[in-house]
Amino acid sequence: MATSPSRIAAKTALWIACLAPALRLVWGAFHPESNLLGVNPVQYLLWACGWWALFLLTATLAITPLMRLTGWAWLARFQRPLGLFAFAYAALHFLVYALLDQAGAWGQIPRDLVKRPFIVVGLLAFLILLALAITSTKGWQKRLKVNWKRIHRLIYLAAILAVIHFAWKEKVGWVEPRVLAFAAAVGVLLVYRVIAKATTGTGRRTRTTPAPKASA
Amino acid sequence: MLIRKPSDILPSEITPEATYRDRRTFLAAAGGLLAAAALPLKAKGAQGSGANLGPLQKSPLSTSETPNTYAQVTQYNNFYEFGTGKDDPAREAWRLKPRPWEVKVTGLCAKPRTFGIEELLKLAPLEERIYRMRCVEGWSMVIPWVGFPIKALLDKVQPLGSARFVAFFSADRPDxxxxxxxxxxxxxxxxxxxxxxxxxxxxxxxxxxxGQILPNQNGAPIRLVAPWKYGFKGGKSIVEIRLVKDQPWTSWAKANPNEYGFYANVNPNHDHPRWSQKTERRIGELLRRPTQMFNGYGDQVAHLYRGMDLDTYF
Structure with missing residues (x-):
């Protein structure tokens, strides 16, 4: 995986995979006759962007354990783009809520943000991702030194909040199996990290390669 | 080795009872369609393939607002018996067999009895009722129902003075x-x-x-519609109507009593604990519109709740 053409190919594949859901939604929005977004397109856009944000967030979390289990150090360079794509879908989700879902009722957003715990939880997760996205650059990494890693562990908190946000919106206490799957995945990944930290004493992965390049 | 004498009739040649019943249903439906074809025009905007219900009375209780399309009304449904997704009912409801169908009317009434669906269709003149439908989730539609007042059925069984509530039970058919x-x-x-x-x-x-028989995903063959209440009050595919003394412990109220009340009147001033009820999205529109008290039917129904605190009895 050290050769440059395979690296380019892998990165291209990642970009295509991460952009495809968004392109599908955009195409659906401009082709209502396809019925791709269903009868209530705004609601579907909101749900789909949120779902992909959570999916990519979970995928980002899975990178470190996967790397340790397989020894594939090259996976490290997927971590930042995946995390940034998770943030991008979360941002789209937020924009769909603010601009489309609440269209014509913008006055009620501030009140909702204060009154609705499930919206507050989602917003907190989004703000964490925003902070992590801003500080994801090499410059910030240097500036924050050792704290950068500590701060970026907040991604676990964001994932937990996102799962709660996702489950809490349901009309009944019934939680969809796929929400449970996310909850289980995030739980397993978190437990893995905690155990790894306890056994190695530092919780930091032993570097087999130099730190990943900053280019995302 | 066991040697069997071949049977004269292959198992595949024997028609299962369900199949020949389906054939009868098909023939009946085909007959209905033929009759429908003879009628001048189907309701405007209809694209369904259900049997036409024949001449309908217009109602002064109908709204003049433009109804949602047949596709919208039949492809975006909450009918948890077929799954919790909005598109689950349209995909899964073909499994339901809405004929033959019986509705038991029981409980505190002088003449409890069972009604076949064909009898119910002739119980009272069928009317077109174009109603607004507001879902508790914050979206709404305008739907041209065909039906008759519940009162027409209740009058047949003569409720006793002790009856204060009416319970509507939906079909529960795991198969x-x-x-x-x-x-x-x-x-x-x-x-x-x-x-x-x-x-x-x-x-x-x-x-x-x-103007056509109710599609399965909308609650075939018979369902409740109370347009001043949230949509979940409209029990679908009803098999029993029971007159009772005490307030029934209804499904949603039981699932989460803090969020869903027995009355469930549309009320923009009483928020759902997790979202606002002040506005709604009419399916097909982008901008949210304000939700009306009693879904706009206040003039007709507000007197039913005079003196009641609607924040307590939500």
Missing amino acids: QMPGVRLPVLDWPYLEGLRLDEANHPLAILAVGLY
Whole structure:
């Protein structure tokens, strides 16, 4: 995986995979006759962007354990783009809520943000991702030194909040199996990290390669 | 080795009872379609393939607002017996067999009895009722139902003076309804009205949509519609109507008593704990519109709740 053409190919594949859901939604929005977004397109856009944000967030979390289990150090360079794509879908989700879902009722957003715990939880997760996205650059990494890693562990908190946000919106206490799957995945990944930290004493992965390049 | 004498008739040649019943249903439906073809025009905007319900009376209780399309009304449904997704009912409801169908009317009445669906279709003149429908989730539609007032049915069984509420039980058929295999709600789905609400002229039993028999995903063959209440009050695929003394412990109220009340009147001033009820998205529109008290039917129904605190009895 050290050769440059395979690296380019892998990165291209990642970009295509991460952009495809968004392109599908955009195409659906401009082709209502396809019925791709269903009868209530705004609601579907909101749900789909949120779902992909959570999916990519979970995928980002899975990178470190996967790397340790397989020894594939090259996976490290997927971590930042995946995390940034998770943030991008979360941002789209937020924009769909603010601009489309609440269209014509913008006055009620501030009140909702204060009154609705499930919206507050989602917003907190989004703000964490925003902070992590801003500080994801090499410059910030240097500036924050050792704290950068500590701060970026907040991604676990964001994932937990996102799962709660996702489950809490349901009309009944019934939680969809796929929400449970996310909850289980995030739980397993978190437990893995905690155990790894306890056994190695530092919780930091032993570097087999130099730190990943900053280019995302 | 066991050697069997071949049977004269292959098992595949024997028609199962269900199949020949389906053939009869098909023939009946085909007959209905032929009759429908003879009628001048189907309801405007209808694209369904259901049998036409024949001449319908217009109602002064109908709204003049433009109805949502047949596709919208039949492809975006909450009918948890077929799954919790909005598109699950349209995909899964073909499994339901809405004919033959019987509705038991029981409880505190002088003449309890069972009605076949064909009898219910002739119980009272069928009317077109174009109603607004506001879902508790914050979206709404305008739907051209076909039905008759619940009162017409209740008059047949003569409720006793002790009857104060009416309970509506939906079908609970795990073999035809994949959703009831999961403990999402306490099955069978149970809804209810106060007797005076059930006797209100706006409250109907719907048997059709857009002039045709009700599609399965909309609650075939017969469902409750009370347009001043949130949509979940409209029990679908009803098999029993019971007159009772005490307020029924309805499915949604049971699932989460803090969020869903027995009355469930549309009320923009009483928020759902997790979202605002002040506005709604009319399916097909982008901008949210303000939600009206009693879904705009206040002039007709507000008197039913005089003196009641609607924040307590939400």
